Amino acid sequence: xxxxxxxxxxxxxxxxxxxxxxxxxxxxxxxxxxxxxxxxxxxxxxxxxxxxxxxxxxxxxxxxxxxxxxxxxxxxxxxxxxxxxxxxxxxxxxxxxxxxxxxxxxxxxxxxxxxxxxxxxxxxxxxxxxxxxxxxxxxxxxxxxxxxxxxxxxxxxxxxxxxxxxxxxxxxxxxxxxxxxxxxxxxxxxxxxxxxxxxxxxxxxxxxxxxxxxxx
Amino acid sequence: xxxxxxxxxxxxxxxxxxxxxxxxxxxxxxxxxxxxxxxxxxxxxxxxxxxxxxxxxxxxxxxxxxxxxxxxxxxxxxxxxxxxxxxxxxxxxxxxxxxxxxxxxxxxxxxxxxxxxxxxxxxxxxxxxxxxxxxxxxxxxxxxxxxxxxxxxxxxxxxxxxxxxxxxxxxxxxxxxxxxxxxxxxxxxxxxxxxxxxxxxxxxxxxxxxxxxxxxxxxxxxxxxxxxxxxxxxxxxxxxxxxxxxxxxxxxxxxxxxxxxxxxxxxxxxxxxxxxxxxxxxxxxxxxxxxxxxxxxxxxxxxxxxxxxxxxxxxxxxxxxxxxxxxxxxxxxxxxxxxxxxxxxxxxxxxxxxxxxxxxxxxxxxxxxxxxxxxxxxxxxxxxxxxxxxxxxxxxxxxxxxxxxxxxxxxxxxxxxxxxxxxxxxxxxxxxxxxxxxxxxxxxxxxxxxxxxxxxxxxxxxxxxxxxxxxxxxxxxxxxx
Numbered sequence: 001x002x003x004x005x006x007x008x009x010x011x012x013x014x015x016x017x018x019x020x021x022x023x024x025x026x027x028x029x030x031x032x033x034x035x036x037x038x039x040x041x042x043x044x045x046x047x048x049x050x051x052x053x054x055x056x057x058x059x060x061x062x063x064x065x066x067x068x069x070x071x072x073x074x075x076x077x078x079x080x081x082x083x084x085x086x087x088x089x090x091x092x093x094x095x096x097x098x099x100x101x102x103x104x105x106x107x108x109x110x111x112x113x114x115x116x117x118x119x120x121x122x123x124x125x126x127x128x129x130x131x132x133x134x135x136x137x138x139x140x141x142x143x144x145x146x147x148x149x150x151x152x153x154x155x156x157x158x159x160x161x162x163x164x165x166x167x168x169x170x171x172x173x174x175x176x177x178x179x180x181x182x183x184x185x186x187x188x189x190x191x192x193x194x195x196x197x198x199x200x201x202x203x204x205x206x207x208x209x210x211x212x213x214x215x216x
Numbered sequence: 217x218x219x220x221x222x223x224x225x226x227x228x229x230x231x232x233x234x235x236x237x238x239x240x241x242x243x244x245x246x247x248x249x250x251x252x253x254x255x256x257x258x259x260x261x262x263x264x265x266x267x268x269x270x271x272x273x274x275x276x277x278x279x280x281x282x283x284x285x286x287x288x289x290x291x292x293x294x295x296x297x298x299x300x301x302x303x304x305x306x307x308x309x310x311x312x313x314x315x316x317x318x319x320x321x322x323x324x325x326x327x328x329x330x331x332x333x334x335x336x337x338x339x340x341x342x343x344x345x346x347x348x349x350x351x352x353x354x355x356x357x358x359x360x361x362x363x364x365x366x367x368x369x370x371x372x373x374x375x376x377x378x379x380x381x382x383x384x385x386x387x388x389x390x391x392x393x394x395x396x397x398x399x400x401x402x403x404x405x406x407x408x409x410x411x412x413x414x415x416x417x418x419x420x421x422x423x424x425x426x427x428x429x430x431x432x433x434x435x436x437x438x439x440x441x442x443x444x445x446x447x448x449x450x451x452x453x454x455x456x457x458x459x460x461x462x463x464x465x466x467x468x469x470x471x472x473x474x475x476x477x478x479x480x481x482x483x484x485x486x487x488x489x490x491x492x493x494x495x496x497x498x499x500x501x502x503x504x505x506x507x508x509x510x511x512x513x514x515x516x517x518x519x520x521x522x523x524x525x526x527x528x529x530x531x532x533x534x535x536x537x538x539x540x541x542x543x544x545x546x547x548x549x550x551x552x553x554x555x556x557x558x559x560x561x562x563x564x565x566x567x568x569x570x571x572x573x574x575x576x577x578x579x580x581x582x583x584x585x586x587x588x589x590x591x592x593x594x595x596x597x598x599x600x601x602x603x604x605x606x607x608x609x610x611x612x613x614x615x616x617x618x619x620x621x622x623x624x625x626x627x628x629x630x631x632x633x634x635x636x637x638x639x640x641x642x643x644x645x646x647x648x649x650x651x652x653x654x655x656x657x658x659x660x661x662x663x664x665x666x667x668x669x670x671x672x673x674x675x676x677x678x679x680x681x682x683x684x685x686x687x688x689x690x691x692x693x694x695x696x697x
Contacts, residue, residue, distance in 0.1 A: 002427075004418070004427045004428060004431045005428075005431060005436075010436075035377075036377055037377050158377070160377040160378070160379075161377060161378035161379055161380070162376070162377050162378055162379025162380075163377075163379075164379075165378075165379040165380070166379065
């Protein structure tokens with residue numbers, strides 16, 4: 001029988017097996033890490049048309065979230081405030097020469113809204129409703145992070161389906177007293193809050209886990 | 217019929233009652249070299265004009281499948297005739313049809329191996345190849361039927377950012393596992409069995425390219441005793457592994473229907489009925505292809521009339537089982553006194569698709585009855601015609617099951633009709649193109665008959681060779697293949 005393959009080819013099959021194993025393992029690891037919303041979406045920080053600072057307004061001044069995002073209690077969508085909302089204060093506050101405010105004044109005078117860039121974007125097939133989450137006593141901070149510490153808002157959580165479901169399967173750690181919903185510094189664990197003992201809660205929170213709970 | 221090289225006496229002895237002494241399985245030139253030469257010839261000669269024509273036509277048909285699938289991905293499954301209430305049409309019929317076809321290979325290679333049916337050695341390679349190509353065709357249908365094919369990985373339980381698993385209670389998911397595992401095991405079994413023959417091709421190769429190509433796939437096989445010992449143990453283990461799959465795969469395919477509550481689908485008879493139907497259709501397809509191949513490649517002395525007759529007997533047996541199942545469906549519809557069930561049966565036999573039902577009955581129940589006659593079982597033309605009829609009948613069986621139950625639901629308000637579009641037809645014709653293309657490549661580049669196994673079945677391979685009628689003793693002592 002003639003020799004077709006030189007002796008070194010004996011090493012090819014084990015090397016090939018080893019290489020395949022390595023390729024599969026590293027492929028899974030790479031996809032696991034780099035394809036996850038934790039990697040692709042968290043920290044998304046688009047440049048806004050003007051340098052509005054949540055840190056200054058919600059943090060240092062201590063304004064309530066609902067002053068600007070005023071539909072959050074009643075509507076599915078938490079409204080982005082209009083220029084008029086800004087001007088409630090800034091029309092009377094004597095900062096006419098402030099450079100960062102130029103865009104707001106321009107918008108006010110030209111009657112054109114400021115084109116804010118959306119940070120927290122869910123897919124169109126997700127029917128997210130702020131109102132039910134508010135009514136259940138889920139704090140703003142659970143999904144949006146410490147906005148009061150952000151000079152420029154960035155996405156704090158992955159907003160992936162697995163992340164949504166983690167809370168829908170066990171919501172208790174994210175529930176808080178109704179009076180503390182917009183309090184970004186409040187931590188229900190530290191405060192020892194138990195939703196089952198809260199007399200203000202009329203019924204148990206049972207988030208939907210079926211498909212049509214969020215995809216209709 | 218037998219080649220001229222085979223004497224009439226030998227031919228007659230080959231077909232005689234096996235209990236009065238087993239005649240050799242092969243006829244004509246039974247020398248080891250003769251077998252090798254006969255099997256390797258189609259691989260080593262210049263392709264004939266007939267093969268080239270067959271290949272070109274097959275590739276053209278496969279091209280139709282590629283085009284219609286591309287258009288399907290672009291436009292969506294609305295190009296097919298499926299719509300409410302008949303959401304499963306030809307594609308699912310074709311899927312079940314091809315999965316059914318695939319059953320003969322594993323039955324021949326695994327079950328008959330465990331039962332020491334040595335006549336399987338002449339046809340097992342061929343049937344296993346058919347199995348794999350049929351599984352490829354079968355798997356293509358659910359793949360394209362999902363609509364959004366780019367989300368196909370959702371059918372596998374992969375941890376993902378959605379935090380969800382596929383629905384483990386759905387038989388459609390069991391299907392994914394059953395058919396995928398079946399395809400994989402069949403492929404490994406097929407390849408493992410082929411290694412000694414690939415080594416033969418390597419050793420006979422004239423050009424360097426052939427030596428290297430067959431050499432790589434022969435995995436360094438040198439035919440030492442140690443090789444054979446490992447090989448036979450692995451083959452036995454894989455046969456044992458594949459045997460339950462023969463039963464499980466089509467049982468699970470039948471669950472796609474039986475788990476639902478639709479009249480005509482919701483019956484416990486479905487798993488055994490589907491398995492019998494699968495073996496029935498699979499053997500018919502092997503017969504169709506084998507009758508052509510043994511004639512075209514001139515190995516009538518290796519795949520003899522006796523082999524074909526054995527297949528006809530299996531077809532007769534499984535045909536009787538499905539005839540019983542058809543009868544039992546009607547009986548239970550009457551005996552069970554469920555108005556929906558009896559309506560469903562009456563609608564099948566006398567409703568808008570009655571023509572399909574009667575094609576099914578004629579092809580699957582009446583046509584194989586001719587195999588009660590020995591002369592019919594030994595006549596190549598009859599075998600070929602009946603096998604074609606069974607292929608048609610079994611396709612119509614799947615069509616009848618899928619469409620007639622869906623189109624008449626519990627509520628008359630949700631009744632509807634189904635008719636295929638051009639693209640449905642193109643997908644069926646195209647899948648035959650895929651099947652035949654793979655088959656043409658198989659017969660051109662791989663040994664069609666398991667040479668080493670056929671040689672092991674020769675009288676010379678038996679330890680008691682020489683003693684007249686000694687083969688009976690040999691098999692009684694349980695000597696392995």
